[in-house]
Amino acid sequence: MAPKKEPAKTNVSKDDLLHYYREMLLIRRFEEKAGQLYGMGLIGGFCHLYIGQEAVVVGLEACAKPGDKRLTSYRDHGHMLACGMDANGVMAELTGRSGGYSKGKGGSMHMFSKERHFYGGHGIVGAQVPLGAGLAFADKYLGNDNVTFAYFGDGAANQGQVYETYNMAELWNLPVVFVIENNQYAMGTSVKRSTKSTTLFGRGLAYGIQGEAVDGMDVLAVKAAGEKAVAACRAGEGPCILEMMTYRYRGHSMSDPAKYRTREEVEKMKTEKDAIEHVRDLLLGAGLASDEELKAIDKDIKEIVNASAEFAKDSPEPDLSELWTDIYA
Amino acid sequence: MAIEILMPALSPTMEEGTLAKWLVKEGDKVKSGQIMAEIETDKATMEFEAVDEGIIGKLLVAEGTAGVKVNTAIAVLVQEGESADAAPAPVAAKAAPVAAVAAAPVAAPVAVVSKASADWPEGTKMKTMTVREALREAMAEEMRADPTVFLMGEEVGEYQGAYKISQGLLDEFGPKRVVDTPITEHGFTGIAVGASWGGLRPIVEFMTWNFAMQAIDHIINSAAKTNYMSGGQMGAPMVFRGTNGAAARVGAQHSQDYAAWYSAIPGLKVVMPYSAADAKGLLKTAIRDNNPVIFLENEIMYGHSFEVPDLPDFTIPFGKARIWREGTDVTIVSFGIGMRYALEAADLLAKDGISAEVVDLRTLRPLDYDTVLASVMKTNRCVTVEEGFPVGSIGNHLSAVIMERAFDYLDAPVINCTGKDVPMPYAANLEKHALLTTAEVVAAVKSVCYR
Numbered sequence A: 001m002a003p004k005k006e007p008a009k010t011n012v013s014k015d016d017l018l019h020y021y022r023e024m025l026l027i028r029r030f031e032e033k034a035g036q037l038y039g040m041g042l043i044g045g046f047c048h049l050y051i052g053q054e055a056v057v058v059g060l061e062a063c064a065k066p067g068d069k070r071l072t073s074y075r076d077h078g079h080m081l082a083c084g085m086d087a088n089g090v091m092a093e094l095t096g097r098s099g100g101y102s103k104g105k106g107g108s109m110h111m112f113s114k115e116r117h118f119y120g121g122h123g124i125v126g127a128q129v130p131l132g133a134g135l136a137f138a139d140k141y142l143g144n145d146n147v148t149f150a151y152f153g154d155g156a157a158n159q160g161q162v163y164e165t166y167n168m169a170e171l172w173n174l175p176v177v178f179v180i181e182n183n184q185y186a187m188g189t190s191v192k193r194s195t196k197s198t199t200l201f202g203r204g205l206a207y208g209i210q211g212e213a214v215d216g217m218d219v220l221a222v223k224a225a226g227e228k229a230v231a232a233c234r235a236g237e238g239p240c241i242l243e244m245m246t247y248r249y250r251g252h253s254m255s256d257p258a259k260y261r262t263r264e265e266v267e268k269m270k271t272e273k274d275a276i277e278h279v280r281d282l283l284l285g286a287g288l289a290s291d292e293e294l295k296a297i298d299k300d301i302k303e304i305v306n307a308s309a310e311f312a313k314d315s316p317e318p319d320l321s322e323l324w325t326d327i328y329a
Numbered sequence B: 001m002a003i004e005i006l007m008p009a010l011s012p013t014m015e016e017g018t019l020a021k022w023l024v025k026e027g028d029k030v031k032s033g034q035i036m037a038e039i040e041t042d043k044a045t046m047e048f049e050a051v052d053e054g055i056i057g058k059l060l061v062a063e064g065t066a067g068v069k070v071n072t073a074i075a076v077l078v079q080e081g082e083s084a085d086a087a088p089a090p091v092a093a094k095a096a097p098v099a100a101v102a103a104a105p106v107a108a109p110v111a112v113v114s115k116a117s118a119d120w121p122e123g124t125k126m127k128t129m130t131v132r133e134a135l136r137e138a139m140a141e142e143m144r145a146d147p148t149v150f151l152m153g154e155e156v157g158e159y160q161g162a163y164k165i166s167q168g169l170l171d172e173f174g175p176k177r178v179v180d181t182p183i184t185e186h187g188f189t190g191i192a193v194g195a196s197w198g199g200l201r202p203i204v205e206f207m208t209w210n211f212a213m214q215a216i217d218h219i220i221n222s223a224a225k226t227n228y229m230s231g232g233q234m235g236a237p238m239v240f241r242g243t244n245g246a247a248a249r250v251g252a253q254h255s256q257d258y259a260a261w262y263s264a265i266p267g268l269k270v271v272m273p274y275s276a277a278d279a280k281g282l283l284k285t286a287i288r289d290n291n292p293v294i295f296l297e298n299e300i301m302y303g304h305s306f307e308v309p310d311l312p313d314f315t316i317p318f319g320k321a322r323i324w325r326e327g328t329d330v331t332i333v334s335f336g337i338g339m340r341y342a343l344e345a346a347d348l349l350a351k352d353g354i355s356a357e358v359v360d361l362r363t364l365r366p367l368d369y370d371t372v373l374a375s376v377m378k379t380n381r382c383v384t385v386e387e388g389f390p391v392g393s394i395g396n397h398l399s400a401v402i403m404e405r406a407f408d409y410l411d412a413p414v415i416n417c418t419g420k421d422v423p424m425p426y427a428a429n430l431e432k433h434a435l436l437t438t439a440e441v442v443a444a445v446k447s448v449c450y451r
């Protein structure tokens, strides 16, 4: 095994670290299970797994308060679990069953929970960026101190609508955190092959928006950056950009030729930068948790995930009458 | 317990593949996430990762085997101390409990009852106003009544509106509720849809509908489809409005009629008023509706005056056509500015002894089919009139519905009068030819009346 980072020099509490560990593990195991169900033909169409990027959403959710909103792209399962949506409902939507969050009518890429303030799941690259600014526009208009997290990829960062939105978000001082999840690839196109301006957060400066690059494989670094950004938003200072340097271990969707990067590159990230291993080392290294405690969490998570898979298999397909419902409010 | 590893489906359409290469051998320990094999499909070569931990007990399919069906066992994974011959746990996909298959929804032969009726009580005091004033009054009244209603668009505030529809609104409601935007249709339309999800009721003014093509992704993908995709949890209560169709001499990029395009989309409601009373009553209904409403206006009509009921809160429901003129020989169906040609033609035809019934659809989605059908069943002839392109027009759609539901009543084929099948030319003489004319409507009516 490659040498790990030096052990904990952190003043983060045991409870917080255990919480991050648990949340990240839940996402990873859930995604592994989703991949498995896909292989069995229970999930169809597109299915974009979040494995590798868990620290980003878990670190930022640790900065959110009730009322805050979030929305992201089609790579959305992790965001839903992290904001407290039920694993059963998410998995059943993946299998297209009536017990899913959208009664099986949305699927992997189109899920919503008004109750948890999760506003999708968006299949069109970049669409969620102005939509997120719009949610922030509504909060500002209504005079509360909620913040919206608008997540998007490095590929999406080249969409014109992102810059239209930066301009208006800063012009109108909207409480939105733009989170670029820079996992270095948009399908098979690396950042370097899609732009010469590779410091993605820096593009906000042209519109007057402050930003920074953050180690997105380190949940503590994510949390720290998130706290600052959220505080600025709540203080009425307008939007921020956080460019999370992260990595996706799996293919873009389920069918990925994997020819655009080497197996060694992927292995190196997994062994040297893995976000879950990092927190595990912090916990064990500082003697904050025992192997047994972590094993107990592993077991717990496995049960939740297996139960969600069973639920997603057993939940009936939507009644055919559902074809004609929900077209209009 | 031993687990069978199955040939995975690696794409939505994959049914079988080639097991190109094993990267593990029998006896190897595997971790979850470890790459076990390379699998080739028609699309690509893909890596197949282990889900469970264990030891490879047996490889059931040799590398290089082609045509391996999805879900066949390709290997057996065992735990420490287990034999590969132990009965594997069945992990085959459970078939979904299938809901009973209902017959395809066929339009049942329902009775046709015209919904057309008076929009205001007899004897109501009327006032004369332009379409422009009617639209402005509708917005102002709704903004007074509901603090979550706001107007957003280019030049709607300080400039007082590119076509002066929003004149005075900034003074009354302030910059929080009359929001000037940069020229960024894609962006501000997305922001408005997001704001509607966040609890507001945005009115988005497009300077003209031609520029909304930059925003059509958000109108359709984000606004129209979300209620359905969220299983009814959240829709987009908002109005998209602006001038639509040809003005005069503004050329191909500024002259398109989008009525048929937006009417094709489930999840949207589509309104295209002709008179000032309809503009006012329907815009108020649109602002109160909990769905995204496309409101198509017309620059040429803005300055036209009509009688509007002088009532404190006057609305017109969606899905209700208006019979402007009763007749017995032929039904002319139109909407929006097309009504000008329809009504002019009816006047001319009357002089020739042809009695035309003129139906104004007013809303295109929901569309008041019954009023059209009831009229056609009475007159047995129909001509449709609109400014848009001929292919996939509203008239095409109505012809199909009339054929399906009133075929036996027709004494002649339905004729669709539309704009010509060309981009709008700039030259004055060509433009005149590209646009629909009253003479064409008159000729079409004479043709279906065999006169």
Ligand SMILES: Cc1ncc(C[n+]2csc(CCOP(=O)(O)OP(=O)(O)O)c2C)c(N)n1
Binding pocket: A073, A075, A123, A124, A125, A126, A152, A153, A154, A155, A156, A157, A181, A183, A185, A186, A187, A252
């Ligand atoms: C407007 C649009 N164009 C193309 C696509 C197809 N597409 C889906 S995901 C994707 C790559 C996006 O990459 P990135 O933004 O980096 O996000 P990631 O998948 O890495 O999370 C593309 C091209 C799309 N969904 N929408």
Ligand SMILES: [Mg+2]
Binding pocket: A153, A154, A155, A181, A182, A183, A184, A185, A186, A187
């Ligand atoms: Mg990416």
